[in-house]
Amino acid sequence: MKKVKKVVLAYSGGLDTSVILKWLVDTYGCEVITFTADIGQGEELEPARKKAKLLGVKKIFVEDLREEFVRDFVFPMFRANALYEGEYLLGTSIARPLIAKHLVQVAKKMGADAISHGATGKGNDQVRFELGAYALMPEVRIIAPWREWDLLSREKLLQYADKHGIPVDFKKRKGGGAPYSMDANLLHISYEGGVLEDPSFEPEESMWRITVSPEKAPNKPEIVELDYVKGDIVAVNGKKMSAAQVLTELNRLGGKHGVGRLDLVENRSVGMKSRGCYETPGGTIMLKAHRAIESLTLDREVVALKDDLMPRYARLVYAGYWFSPERKLLQSLIDTSQEHVNGKVRVKLYKGTVLVVGRTSKKDSLFDTAIATFEEDQGAYDQKDAEGFIKLNALRMRIAARHGRK
Numbered sequence: 001m002k003k004v005k006k007v008v009l010a011y012s013g014g015l016d017t018s019v020i021l022k023w024l025v026d027t028y029g030c031e032v033i034t035f036t037a038d039i040g041q042g043e044e045l046e047p048a049r050k051k052a053k054l055l056g057v058k059k060i061f062v063e064d065l066r067e068e069f070v071r072d073f074v075f076p077m078f079r080a081n082a083l084y085e086g087e088y089l090l091g092t093s094i095a096r097p098l099i100a101k102h103l104v105q106v107a108k109k110m111g112a113d114a115i116s117h118g119a120t121g122k123g124n125d126q127v128r129f130e131l132g133a134y135a136l137m138p139e140v141r142i143i144a145p146w147r148e149w150d151l152l153s154r155e156k157l158l159q160y161a162d163k164h165g166i167p168v169d170f171k172k173r174k175g176g177g178a179p180y181s182m183d184a185n186l187l188h189i190s191y192e193g194g195v196l197e198d199p200s201f202e203p204e205e206s207m208w209r210i211t212v213s214p215e216k217a218p219n220k221p222e223i224v225e226l227d228y229v230k231g232d233i234v235a236v237n238g239k240k241m242s243a244a245q246v247l248t249e250l251n252r253l254g255g256k257h258g259v260g261r262l263d264l265v266e267n268r269s270v271g272m273k274s275r276g277c278y279e280t281p282g283g284t285i286m287l288k289a290h291r292a293i294e295s296l297t298l299d300r301e302v303v304a305l306k307d308d309l310m311p312r313y314a315r316l317v318y319a320g321y322w323f324s325p326e327r328k329l330l331q332s333l334i335d336t337s338q339e340h341v342n343g344k345v346r347v348k349l350y351k352g353t354v355l356v357v358g359r360t361s362k363k364d365s366l367f368d369t370a371i372a373t374f375e376e377d378q379g380a381y382d383q384k385d386a387e388g389f390i391k392l393n394a395l396r397m398r399i400a401a402r403h404g405r406k
Contacts, residue, residue: 004030006032006112011048024145037065067242067243070244078286079338080309080310080334093124096125115141132323178194186247187283196276207277214351214353217256218257224349226285226344226345230338231290250282253285296367316330343359
């Protein structure tokens with residue numbers, strides 16, 4: 001194969017990607033450029049820059065992508081009300097195409113001929129990173145060390161780090177820290193592996209990072225008002241906010257009231273089942289509220305069509321097809337449906353629950369009190385019309401019954 005001269009590595013500064021950095025140089029004899037994305041993982045990223053510099057990297061990219069993440073990836077996905085397998089809000093899935101996009105941008109800018117990532121050969125992320133990269137840079141070469149090397153245990157990684165003078169966090173060296181793997185961004189935190197690989201094991205309360213337990217949440221409920229413009233939240237409790245600010249505030253409010261915990265056994269793209277635990281407080285509020293404003297402003301059949309398409313859309317996101325023509329086509333339909341999704345929604349947060357308590361839309365509501373009322377309807381609806389409607393809809397069943405079919 002053609003020799004690799006420059007490779008852009010998705011770099012976190014942790015043990016795995018630090019070992020990968022050195023391994024790439026040793027194995028391919030290439031220059032390594034690091035790219036680190038701030039997508040709201042809640043960690044200081046300067047240590048990653050310093051560690052890359054310490055390991056001899058000359059070109060280091062650290063970018064704040066929080067606004068782009070929520071505005072261009074999270075919000076469009078929530079316009080679709082996307083849920084994978086009926087429960088998962090796709091917090092990890094939706095971050096990967098953004099990282100792939102910027103890996104490719106750095107590769108093009110720096111004239112690199114390859115990109116590299118630290119995803120394992122058993123998980124979903126390798127698929128998401130690589131599908132995204134190929135969609136944006138068709139001829140890019142992708143180096144996935146976990147599919148090539150023999151450093152398949154923590155002990156071997158530590159031995160390699162020691163041999164090559166790679167700094168290792170004390171807790172990591174002593175086997176401390178969390179007994180599972182974590183992935184965090186502005187939409188969620190996921191917990192997988194380790195003790196969680198037993199689906200019957202109940203996570204300890206200390207695992208959860210951004211939500212209090214519902215039992216310990218405030219005894220007094222809290223009302224939150226959300227303003228919508230074309231399907232996106234633009235203000236929280238009357239205060240205008242950017243996309244990232246909206247999600248940050250909803251995470252705070254939801255976390256305070258124990259909203260957004262999920263314990264799930266899911267089907268990975270590569271074929272196996274896996275158990276994951278997730279915290280998505282802001283996203284849980286967003287989904288409930290968005291469905292509420294849509295219930296007021298969207299036509300019945302538009303809602304039904306969106307509900308039919310949602311599982312397909314969610315599977316595309318989960319499997320890494322964000323940049324695919326079919327996801328883009330679905331997105332254009334979804335975004336068109338949001339033209340009249342404007343108004344306000346009030347939700348009540350209380351001990352792990354989100355309850356819609358009100359919704360209004362001055363210009364775009366399709367709720368007509370004159371027709372819907374149980375009182376005298378001023379001639380807007382003739383109740384006698386229902387008789388023919390019912391008989392026509394019952395016709396096929398009446399015919400079948402006459403022929404003795406059960």
